[in-house]
Amino acid sequence: MNTDLATSETSAHELLHFANAFAGLPAPFHTRQLPTPLPAPYLVDASQSAAQMIGLEPAAFESADLIQTLSGNRIAAGSQPLAAVYSGHQFGVWAGQLGDGRAILLGDVAAANGGRMELQLKGAGATPYSRMGDGRAVLRSSIREYLCSEAMAALGIPTSRALAIVGSDQLAMRERPETTAVVTRMAPSFVRFGSFEHWYYNNQHDALKTLADYVIAGFYPELQAADNPYQALLADVTRRTAHLMAQWQAVGFMHGVMNTDNMSILGLTLDYGPFGFMEAYDPSHICNHTDQQGRYAYNKQPQIGHWNCFALGQALLPLIGSVEATEAALSGYQAQYGAKLDELLHAKLGLATQQADDDKLLDAMFALMQASHVDFTLFFRRLGALRLDDAGADAPLRDLFLDRAAFDAWALQYRARLKLENSRDDSRKLGMDSCNPKYVLRNYLAQTAIEQAQNKDFSEVRKLLEILENPFDEQPQHAKYAELPPDWARGLEVSCSS
Ligand SMILES: Nc1ncnc2c1ncn2[C@@H]1O[C@H](COP(=O)(O)OP(=O)(O)OP(=O)(O)O)[C@@H](O)[C@H]1O
């Protein structure tokens, strides 16, 4: 227990007014835990769009009190910090109890949309669930989580948000000593699939019910009226997960560690570790260097999403009441995933209708992309500039392919398909540019920002965030951020080290 925390007694000057819905759950769900103070913290960056969601003005980040709160050095009035318990399946194997080993929930605050947002400090020190860990997160992984959370939100993909990063010169030992940081994450709830598995595998069905009732009342209130609210919860989470997987696939996002403890009960992208965006298209690409079997390879994500929903279904079975009802709730996954992916891919190709042979056109496209190692993001963006009656305008797109003749043959079919629905170049390009991002968080861009930040220059973090906040805009002044990765980036590896 820390004794040197300055706990504010009045709330009049507080920028954040905390309530503590999750802390209201009985004791076994969490352990009250103060953050461990972060020595001499400094603001690395703050996301103004995340701040807006909880009514913070840009000037708020000039407040020393706020920086101290976001460092875990000061407990805001009303906040009851805690670490939550959960378990999970890691790489397909039951891992037993995990829990917030380095994340501390401060409580929840009012959100501009009328709801509530929980604020959680990731990297705020050891908790009873830290096991062998030091409770810290390094600046490197914190910048990656911060930038990608905000980039995904701007891409329209459900995600936890990142309000700010504070850094410190305090070191943590990873492959080498690295400086530490704390990211303030925001989400309506951080409950995970593994939070339910925890009570199921500990045979505590009362606690399981308490948690399910809490989640339904707080985040799925419309399900309270269902005949079987627990079955309805599983069905809804399954649908959200299926849609999330389709959104990941459509933008080429790879999570890297899809363990059930990293799956959000709200269908949000959660825990940005060794993630990546697909560059040279390879459907079996593994973004996590630690995942040698490729369990979480790009093309495995949809089926792993389903597997994870089964794990949740198993945990909810005692509440749902029968295997049949549980299976029924899970059964929609494939169709929901397929329909969403179809919708997204059609939009990416600028196709307004769905036709019987579209699968062939898409399969042929992906096969060509794979054969030529075509950059995923550049391909779709440049495809938007294709003109129906001017093959010369294809040059930048065509240049991405090693086999130009094969591309030309495909482009002929694509043009014919577009003409079938009287597609118009200008409006199609507008639509495609609004769903095919020009800018994604390529690993080398994050790496460049990280290396500068490690030398106390945070300007590249700021600049990248600003670019990624408008991923669909041309931003010609930043065009080099949309280019192919440089040669030095080929050797970049991301692992679970964080
Ligand atoms: N440095 C650390 N100190 C203590 N616990 C850790 C540390 N790193 C990871 N853990 C714990 O190990 C488990 C699995 O880690 P994982 O990398 O999935 O999560 P994480 O990145 O810490 O957090 P989150 O899922 O909240 O984003 C979690 O229980 C996590 O809290």
Ligand SMILES: [Mg+2]
């Ligand atoms: Mg995790």
